[in-house]
Amino acid sequence: MSLRNLILHNFWLKLFSIALATVIWLAIHASIHDAPNANKSLTPEYVRVPVLVRTAPGDKRVFRVTPDEVVVTAVGKDPTLFQTTRKDIRVNLDLRGFNVREAPSQRLKADAPPDIIVLEIQPSTVEVQQVSP
Numbered sequence: 001m002s003l004r005n006l007i008l009h010n011f012w013l014k015l016f017s018i019a020l021a022t023v024i025w026l027a028i029h030a031s032i033h034d035a036p037n038a039n040k041s042l043t044p045e046y047v048r049v050p051v052l053v054r055t056a057p058g059d060k061r062v063f064r065v066t067p068d069e070v071v072v073t074a075v076g077k078d079p080t081l082f083q084t085t086r087k088d089i090r091v092n093l094d095l096r097g098f099n100v101r102e103a104p105s106q107r108l109k110a111d112a113p114p115d116i117i118v119l120e121i122q123p124s125t126v127e128v129q130q131v132s133p
Contacts, residue, residue, distance in 0.1 A: 056096045062132040073120040
């Protein structure tokens with residue numbers, strides 16, 4: 001077989017294969033190049049958040065929570081998006097069924113937007129004391 005026949009036989013198929021291989025290589029190269037930036041955006045952020053006390057409607061009891069602020073460790077996919085939504089992270093203490101005779105320490109729950117993942121609440125429990133009936 002001659003060199004000319006090797007190049008020109010199925011020329012369009014060979015040209016398409018080279019173009020497709022180039023596109024695949026560029027896509028892989030771009031994803032590898034952007035990988036370090038993706039890891040930087042998932043670094044944990046530490047946010048100081050007040051504890052919100054939830055009681056039943058009509059419940060007139062007053063509670064003291066110690067500590068009244070906790071530190072939330074959270075990650076977000078986009079750092080600029082995380083900066084705008086960090087005020088939307090809430091830490092709730094549900095005292096709707098709280099009985100004074102129960103254990104004084106209660107577990108906290110965090111509410112965050114869907115694009116933010118809460119990893120940890122420090123401390124995860126708080127001491128509750130009923131101040132008035």
